Amino acid sequence: MNKILKLSFGLLAIGNCALAQFPGINLPKVKQVGFKTDTFNIKQYNAKGDGITLNTKSINDAITACSTKGGGVVLVQGGVWLTGPIDLKSNVNLHLDRDAVLLFTKDFDQYPIVEGTYEGLPAGRCKSPISGKDLQNIAITGSGIIDGNGDAWRMVKKDKLSENQWQDKVNSGGVLSADKKTWYPTQKSFNGSQATDPGVLKDGRTIKDFEVYKDFLRPNLVVLNNCKKVLLEGVTFQNSPAWNLHPFLCADVTLRAVTVKNPWYAQNGDGIDLESSTNALIENSTFDVGDDGICIKSGRDEAGRKLGKPTENVIVRNCVVYHAHGGFVIGSEMSGGAKNIFVYNCSFLGTDVGLRFKTARGRGGVVENIYVTNINMKDIGAEAILFDMYYMAKDPVVLAGEKREAPKVEALPVTEATPKFTDFHVSNIVCNGAATALFIRGLPEMNISGIYLNNLVIKAKKGVVCTEATGVYIKNLQLITEETNPVISIDNSQSINLDNITYNANSNLLFRVSGSKTENVAVSNTSTAAVKNKVEFKDGATAKSITIK
CATH class of the missing domain: 2.160.20.10 (Single-stranded right-handed beta-helix, Pectin lyase-like)
Incomplete structure (x- = not known):
């Protein structure tokens, strides 16, 4: 327990002090967690680290018991602990030993669609492997591994894999896009790619409307919503679905x-x-x-x-x-x-x-x-x-062969x-x-x-x-x-101050200045002796746009 207590309590809060990197500025203060010494071993709740047994209920029972009794440490010892979604609770430190792997199941049925947010919008998503809402004083610590089994969820672009990797995906099943360039793990996942604003909660939609493409709504590995005093320390978080x-x-x-x-x-x-x-x-x-x-x-x-x-x-x-x-x-x-x-x-x-x-x-x-x-x-x-x-x-x-046009x-x-x-x-x-x-x-x-x-x-x-x-x-x-043609390009910009700029000797062109709105470009302490051409003006810019001292 002493090791766990050190992780939980031996933390220096960040005070309102200025660092040499930011003179005169007080950095934010971040409050830290603290936990009771009581330990709840998930084995005591019939969890088995054999990589086969689904331990969802056992782990959640341990977390609930810990929180209900005032908090402490929920201990995950060595083993491969297969599980479905875990709900954190207030005053609980979920602690993974070094040789512990918390592995989330590939069974999508274990992850119901729930209301949340994704990419900044209210959305229905599959329940996250680890989540907590409206909690206080929570932590995930230790030196073990939390694996979200994300490969089971992810669509993949062909251009991002080697030929062998791509063939492995195709041979594993799943669905290909019409152009054969993207692999989806299931038909529901592909259906979501064809939907408009999939998962976004708007226009009277409910989460029930998303069941037809549920697998597309990949969860984030750890989602903490409206929680206060949170610590994530030492653990490896890997292979997230999103x-x-x-x-x-x-x-x-x-x-x-x-x-x-x-x-x-x-x-x-x-x-x-x-x-x-x-x-x-x-x-x-x-x-x-x-x-x-x-x-x-x-x-x-x-x-x-x-x-x-x-x-x-x-x-x-x-x-x-x-x-x-x-x-x-x-x-x-x-x-x-x-x-x-x-x-x-x-x-x-x-x-x-x-x-x-x-x-x-x-x-x-x-x-x-x-x-x-x-x-x-x-x-x-x-x-x-x-x-x-x-x-x-x-x-x-830009990927090989991809063409992108500049915005209008x-x-x-x-x-x-x-x-x-x-x-x-x-x-x-x-x-x-x-x-x-x-x-x-x-x-x-x-x-x-x-x-x-x-x-x-x-x-x-x-x-x-x-x-x-x-x-x-x-x-x-x-x-x-x-x-070096040019080294620096300035377009439709104002009040640009360049002081002590060094660049390759014998550059072809130092400045390309363009746009009728460009003005008050000031260059100082910058040698122009070695450059072949100092300034080129385009699209309405003139010699009045820039001053070189």
């Missing part, structure tokens, strides 16, 4: 020293989606997943704006993200807003995008007061740093559905390898604004692309790029 970890409307969430894994081809296989939650700490954890790694969300479109609950006061530190669509991500479901987010001392190795801030028209919401520093990146498939208000729900890296640029009226990105502070970034160093793309009616970038060294194929932005301040940027 998202892996989903705290929603929670407060005081700590994620510490966990490992989160999914196959790289796992569609919607996010690591953690922290949604509409307040006061959170994500630290010393490792992610290797099929979609976004560490992601901040707050609802989608009108539903998210109506809820109006931002994700705020969040610390992310000392984490490593391997494969993921984005290392650290905000959006695209951010309609309730996001603010006061602090990210530091993290490494992104092989992610599609490093820092990924995404939204789209229709979302609304304000993302502001974002602070990121001391980030190391390597082998980034697309952009090292991305701000994009034209999110199109596609993989960041037109100014629309500003409404409550117009999103806003402002006040981002990004510093001390090192990236060895990316397709594009920095990509900023705002809307004509709502420019991305207040972007402060300082001390960046980025090796990439392409340099900087800045479109429809106002108030971008880049200082001490070293670019090593393969393409």
Whole structure:
């Protein structure tokens, strides 16, 4: 028990103190859990770790007994514990020993459709393997493995598998799409792919209406709804049917020293989606997943704006993200807003995008007061740093043979559905390898604004692309790029300040300045002696648009 008590109680709360990384700024305070010493071993409730016996009732009975008697530790010892959905209870620490595997059954009948949310909208989904609602003081700790058996649920694109892997899928049964490029595990799963807004609770729909494509409504592995004081520590969470970890409307969430894994081809296989939650700490954890790694969300479109609950006061530190669509991500479901987010001392190795801030028209919401520093990146498939208000729900890296058209640029009226990105502070970034160093793309009616970038060294194929932005301040940027025509592109943007920019000697073109709205571009402490051409003007931009001192 002493080991378990140390896990539960030996935790330092994050106080209101300023760190050297963010001078003058007090970081959020995250309250921590605490548990009684009483232990409830699931074996005492007739659970068997033989990988065959279905232990759903035994495990839930142990959790209920623990909570009813004032709380404590529910102990999962070594073994393979096959189970259906588990319901957490207040004041319970579900603890897995090192050699314990909590394995969720492939029997879809064990997962009824329940009301919840998915991708920011009210939705019917299959019940999550682990869930809790309106709870206080809960934890999942230890060093064991929680496996969601996600391969049984997931559809898979042929382009994401080797030929042998694809043939294994096809030979296992299931259903192919009409173009033979996507495999679905069951007919119901395929039916859902053909439905309009499958699972979304609107227009008088009820969860009974979704039974015809139930298998398509893949559950998130762990869903915590409106819970206070949450700890996830030490455990490996893997193989989720959809998202892996989903705290929603929670407060005081700590994620510490966990490992989160999914196959790289796992569609919607996010690591953690922290949604509409307040006061959170994500630290010393490792992610290797099929979609976004560490992601901040707050609802989608009108539903998210109506809820109006931002994700705020969040610390992310000392984490490593391997494969993921984005290392650290905000959006695209951010309609309730996001603010006061602090990210530091993290490494992104092989992610599609490093820092990924995404939204789209229709979302609304304000993302502001974002602070990121001391980030190391390597082998980034697309952009090292991305701000994009034209999110199109596609993989960041274009697949072989895939063609994508640039979005049509037109100014629309500003409404409550117009999103806003402002006040981002990004510093001390090192990236060895990316397709594009920095990509900023705002809307004509709502420019991305207040972007402060300082001390960046980025090796990439392409340099900087800045479109429809106002108030971008880049200082001490070293670019090593393969393409040098141009190194930096600025389009329809205002008040762009570039200070101490270094780049490849003998580059073909330093700046391409375009658009009749581009003005007040100021360049200082930047040598132009070695470049073949300093500036090219296009589409209404003139020499008055830029000043090089």
